Structure formats: C-alpha cells, structure tokens
Amino acid sequence: MDLNCDLGESFGAWTMGDDEAMFSLVTSVNVACGFHAGDPMTMLRSCRLAGEHGVTVGAHVAYRDLAGFGRRRMDVAPDELTADVLYQLAALDGIARATGIAVRYVKPHGALYNTIAVDEFQARAVVAAVRLADPGLPILGLPASVIEAVCVEERHPFVREAFVDRAYTPDGNLVSRREEGAVLHDVAAVADRAVVMARDGVVTALDGTQAEVRPRSLCVHSDTPGAVAMAGAVREALTGAGIELRPFA
Template sequence: MTTIDLNSDLGESYGAWSMGDDTAMLALVSSANVACGFHAGDPLGILKTVRAAAETGVMIGAHVSYPDRVGFGRRDMDVASHELTADVIYQIGALKGLAAAVGVTVGYVKPHGALYNRIARDPKQGQAVIDGIKSVDPSLMLMGLANAPILKLARDCGLKVVAEAFADRAYTPDGDLVSRREPGAVLHDPQLIARRMLQLAHEGTLEAIDGSTIKLDAQSICVHGDSPSAVSIAMEIRRVFEVNGIAVRSFLSA
C-alpha cells in the first residue's frame, strides 16, 4: 500500500487568542508541527497540544521560527548566523522539555513561515538552522520544501530529511510557493485540493499556477492549521486517499 505523511502546524493559540482546531486536526494528521513560542503559542497551550498529540499517536515536530509574534513568523529577517542557531537551539529545547513531561519525544524539525522559505535557498541561514539542530540532537530530521537546495545541504551535513509539499498553496513553475501577497497563493476548495494531492501521491506531479506541470518528490503533505477550512481540507484529503488505497502514516513510523 502507498503511504504518505499528512502534517499540520499546531499549538499556535496564545492566551485568550485561539488559532485553529488542534483537536480536530490531530484526529486527521500523522505529524504535528508544534509551535515553539517564537511565532505563536504559549507554554500551557503548547503543552496541551503535545499531550493531545501523544494521546492520538501523532508524531511531534518542532516548528521553529524567527522571533516574530506580531508578524506570525511570516516576515523575513536578516539574522546573524550565531543568533539564528541559538534561536533554533532554544526552541527545540523548549519543545523537548514539554514533550519529556508528557513522556514522548520530538522526532523532527520544521522551520516556519519566512524562515522556512528563506532557508529553502539561502545556504547561510540554512546552515545556521542545521547547526542548531545538530547541536541539540543530530538524530532529528529536517522537514523542508520538496526539491529545494536545503535538503541536499542538510543531507551533506549528516541530517536525515523529509521533503514536503503543501496542499493548500499554489506553486510557481520553478517549484517554489507562490507568495502569499499574490492572488491565488492560498487554495481553499477541499475537493480541488484533494484531487491535487491524489495526483501528487500517484504521479509525483502538481499543476503550477500558470498551468504547467511540475514534478515534486514529497514524503509529507502539509495542511496549514490556521486556514479557516483546514479541517475540511484534511478530512477530504484523507477520504480521497482512503478510497484510492493510500494510507496516511508518519514518515517516522516503523
């Protein structure tokens, strides 16, 4: 049976402000990218999400970010390498501590937002993130954009990697994500998205925003947890996958 990982960005609520439906998403995904406090999330909320993920058997990953709460981690930053490495170490350490309190482990690291996009093709910041991961735990996997240079850089540095595609985002003909500032960058139709992800799972291809076909080698699919239709999208992807004999399973499953 064909298997693929389905992940979502969770643990992003903060104090009185609620973001996404972690409970519903954890019943649908196989991996959870849990906020570490730099772009979203507070200690109690993150702990609740980690505990819920443990109860549902969902793999936990550290969703590290630039220090950018106001911009939700989606503003690019020119951060010195030693500072960025320290930021990554700090965030992974925080999530590892919360996970240990629940009796589970952190399996991978996925940079968030602007940091994710920046390191996809910026070897300087990419190396800083890699150095931070290796300093804490070199057994952690790095999740990154499918086909992006960061994956080779991480492998060359001794990290295992998992390539990711985005269910609810449009792609450029070069295989990059269309900027959120551009029209059509975010997709909302669950049926359309599910059909696209079925094509990806079966053929390793997607239709770019200009109508061309791009090839993507991805082992994980992301549904953004803060999207208003996130639960509907994840449900429809799982339904279509099950009908077509595709199992949703973590890339870290035995």
C-alpha cells in the first residue's frame, strides 16, 4: 500500500506544514505546482527532499487559486484547464529532473479533484493534459468517479485513492469541508480506519454504512493540526498489520 501526502505547499514567507518530518513518514508526495500553493524555491526544495528520502513525487495540480488555496470550484474552459494542468506538470517535472528525479504521477488538488470526480468536461481536460505530457503517467483520484471512468475509456492509467482523515458519504464521496465533521482529528481512530481501508477496501461513512473504495494509495493531509503524529500513527498501524508500504508508481 502506498501512503501519500500533499506537501510543498509553503509560499514565500508563508509556511505550511512540517514537510521535513512528513517526508520521512510517507512513500509518495504530492508537490504543489504554484497554482494553489508552492513556489519555485519550495518546489526545488521538495524535490531535493524527495530524492534524499527516496520517496516518489507526484504533481499536485490545481485551479489558479492562490487566495483560496485551490479549494474553490472554478468554471474553466476545457482548453484553458488542459493548458493550466500541462503548465504545472511541466514546471514541476523540469525542476524534478534537475535534481535527478522525475514526476511519476499526477494528483489534482482540492476543488479540481472534487470537480473532475463528477464533471466529465473538466475530467477530460485534465486527462488530455496528462496525456500530452506522458500517456503513461498515472492519475491519482477518487474511486468510482467520472475521472476514473474517463481514464478507463481512454485507457489511461488511474490509481484509486482513499483519505484516512476525511469523512465519507454513503456513496463513497468526500464530505464537503464546509460541513461539520468533514476532517477527522482522532489519531487512533484514523489509524484504525487506515488499516480497514487497506485490508478490506471499505470505509465507514457518516451514516455508519460501508462504502467500497479499494484503494492502492492512502492519503494523510499535512495541513491539519497534529498531522505528523497522525501520519506516524497511520504508518505504524499499517506496518503493524503486516501491510507493506511502498510507492504505487
């Protein structure tokens, strides 16, 4: 099982999360490409840290929304969205290659991630961008989503992801961050549900029912309080259950 985290989200004088600690706990890192967070220096530092820790790097592409941290849905024309995603991916991959590594997958961020789970036009625009860069580059996303269906149709690699620290609806979607209880903070409970996700392929939704997710990668966020302790507990719980941690890409 892969354990991924959104990192490299500092911007200028603004510091987000404890990247150095998180790099030692996960197997893949989704590095911000400058549209929702991150900047050239942070991208370079992140790629160097990834090389030092031997973790896989993915491009964390987003809407052009620094002020909203990429969490506001935008009505972007497909051609423009394709260009924006390609621009971000190319920028990070160029920096990564300069440090001796390469971008191995793409994970959309925030509102873009949620939108392509239900919007075919934007999903196709994202897939088009990734295929222009590298037809073999996997896209990491929500199970049983529109983006997964588009990838299957176009025979593009898709990897299912589940979030250990986010609440789910009965149909397997993420609970909106605007709703109470959308982000989970109980470290022990999060660690336990990570094992269930990895071992059984299901997650308990807010109403107590189980939704099928069957992930190849689990995500723990770095921008919530206590993120390092949570990531450490998740890693320990997974390995303690006999689940090997390794990058999917």
